[in-house]
Amino acid sequence: MLRVNAFDHVVLNVRDVEIAADWYSRVLGMERRDAPPAEGGAARTSMMFGRNKINLRPISATQEEWFTGLSPQAGSDDLCFLTDLPPAQVADHFRANGIEIALGPVIKQGARGDIxxxxxxDPDGNLIEVASYP
Incomplete structure (x- = not known):
């Protein structure tokens, strides 16, 4: 039986790769990596963090340039990132960067229990959750 054991990467559909890359770098501390176009494809911008990566796919890319889901749409994702910072410091960081807090700090259910x-x-309207385990 097939059993997956981890994510390798996630692709976010974005209106503007430069704006999204700046936000994920500046606000969440991710490292930007650019790759040249693959044969028949488009250039790739990825945001690296830990052992994970997010590819930023421009919503204007065609299926030929970037093979993707059937209905790509910017701003339709909910992502949860983990941090070692206490929630109050996370909230302070967002405020210091001019980012409006939509909710929290609040207790939610994570993969391993309460977070x-x-x-x-983010700039496309995706819901970004930054959480820590108590």
Whole structure:
């Protein structure tokens, strides 16, 4: 029986790769990596963090340039990231960067139990949860 054991990467559909890359770098501390176009495809911008990566797919890319889901739409994702910072410091960081807090800190259910989360929105409107385990 097939059993997956981890995510390798996630692809976010974005209106503007430069704006999204700046936000994920500046606000969440991710490292930007650019790759040249693959044969017949488009250039790739990825945001690296830990052992994970997010590819930023421009919503204007065609299926030929970037094979993707049937109905790509910017701003339709909910993502949860983990941090070692206490929730109050996460909230302070967002405020210091001019990011409006949508909710939190609040207790939610994570993959391993209760987490304390702070929710914001990225430039495309995706719901971004930054959480820590108590």
């Amino acid at each position: 304390v989360s702070v929710y914001v929105r």
